[in-house]
Amino acid sequence: MKPFDDVVAEHGATVLRVCRAALAQADADDAWAETFVSAMRAYPSLPADANVEAWLVAIAHHKIIDTHRATRRRPVPVDVLPESGTEPGPGPGEHDALYDALKRLPDKQRHAVAYHHLGGLSHREVATVLGGTEAAARRASADGIKALRRTYQQERAHR
Amino acid sequence: MTENRPDEVLASLQADESVVIDRLRARLAADAADAGLLDVAYRTLDTPVGTLLLAATESGLVRVAYAREDHDVVLQALADRISPRVLLAPRRLDPAAYQLEEYFARARRAFDIALDLRLAAGFRRDVLTRLGEIAYGHTGSYAQVAAAAGSPRAVRAVGSACATNPLPVVVPCHRVIRSDGALGEYVGGLDAKRTLLTLEGAV
Structure with a gap:
């Protein structure tokens, strides 16, 4: 069995992309760290022939769902500061625009796009993580990409 | 665009x-x-x-x-x-x-850190725990270490204990040399052994 450090080195970026596609940045960082702590706990008993990437994305998916639930329960303040005031950098860059567009997709499409195109999972593996059939996962991913192409390019045209 | x-x-x-x-x-x-x-x-x-x-x-x-x-x-x-x-x-x-x-930097002669010797077992482990008795700047022969470990005839076994030392530098197997004064072997290579003994002023 490889040292867990190699697993982090190989799949850290994929898991980060999956988390960022589904969550705000601070939440994505938390989900990334929690995913790898959970994975490290279970790692010694992982079967030798397991698909490590699919296993990690499935753990990340559970963390993302947990975060969504917690966020919905979080009280929303009445006087919200203007959003631009909370941006840490000089302004949203190209990547932020793409992530924003991703986050406006319906849950199923967003997760299918993130796990297939960012996480590198096959449609069959996406179906295992999300539930439903392989065909449904393929369709959700294709619909998501279509919608993404539309909204993302509109957004870029406005910048 | x-x-x-x-x-x-x-x-x-x-x-x-x-x-x-x-x-x-x-x-x-x-x-x-x-x-x-x-x-x-x-x-x-x-x-x-x-x-x-x-x-x-x-x-x-x-x-x-x-x-x-x-x-x-x-x-x-x-x-x-x-x-x-x-x-x-x-x-x-x-x-x-x-x-x-x-x-x-020649500012320390002995290490004061917890060691986990689980990668060495049996006689090899006994040998490693004896190596600390050879002081900084001194050398001992494989035969002397074998005698100190209670098995004077196990000279070759001392050699293999040193060759498989999981904690070189910290557990000072570099201070063990041959009875005729030749440096013998070293897990880090002879240049490293010479560098360490020179640093300690032993050669």
């Missing part, structure tokens, strides 16, 4: 990730240690005898490895023999790294 296909746009996300990943890996090392999951922490240290790999369990320093031993091979062996929960986590190695830096 060019028409980007979404797949190409998605691929561009990879560009700015490495900085974030480095930060998150440091955080993972801390979180895993807090959760009691960091079975083996490691880091490297640049020294006059090359880049050393330092690894520690929760019990103490468990491995010091020379570059010629191939650090990837050493990490894999640690995963196989101790636990696959291995992470780059320098903090646990801070005391060892600091004392080694002092040693190489």
Whole structure:
């Protein structure tokens, strides 16, 4: 069995992309760290022939769902500061625009796009993580990409 | 404006990730240690005898490895023999790294850190625990160490205990030389042995 450090080195970026596609940045960082702590706990008993990437994305998916639930329960303040005031950098860059567009997709499409195109999972593996059939996962991913192409390019045209 | 296909746009996300990943890996090392999951922490240290790999369990320093031993091979062996929960986590190695830096600066003659000798067993382990009796700046012969370990005829076994010492430099097998005064063998290579003994003023 490889040292867990190699697993982090190989799949850290994929898991980060999956988390960022589904969550705000601070939440994505938390989900990334929690995913790898959970994975490290279970790692010694992982079967030798397991698909490590699919296993990690499935753990990340559970963390993302947990975060969504917690966020919905979080009280929303009445006087919200203007959003631009909370941006840490000089302004949203190209990547932020793409992530924003991703986050406006319906849950199923967003997760299918993130796990297939960012996480590198096959449609069959996406179906295992999300539930439903392989065909449904393929369709959700294709619909998501279509919608993404539309909204993302509109957004870029406005910048 | 060019028409980007979404797949190409998605691929561009990879560009700015490495900085974030480095930060998150440091955080993972801390979180895993807090959760009691960091079975083996490691880091490297640049020294006059090359880049050393330092690894520690929760019990103490468990491995010091020379570059010629191939650090990837050493990490894999640690995963196989101790636990696959291995992470780059320098903090646990801070005391060892600091004392080694002092040693190489001639500001330290003995190490005061917890050692985990689980990678050595039986007679080899007995030999390693005896090596601390050879003081800084001195040498002992393989025959003398064998006698001190209670098996005067086990000279070759002392040699193999030194050759498989999991904690070179810290457990001073470099101070064991041949009875005729020749340096003998060394896990870090003869140049490293000569460098250490010269540093200590033993040769």
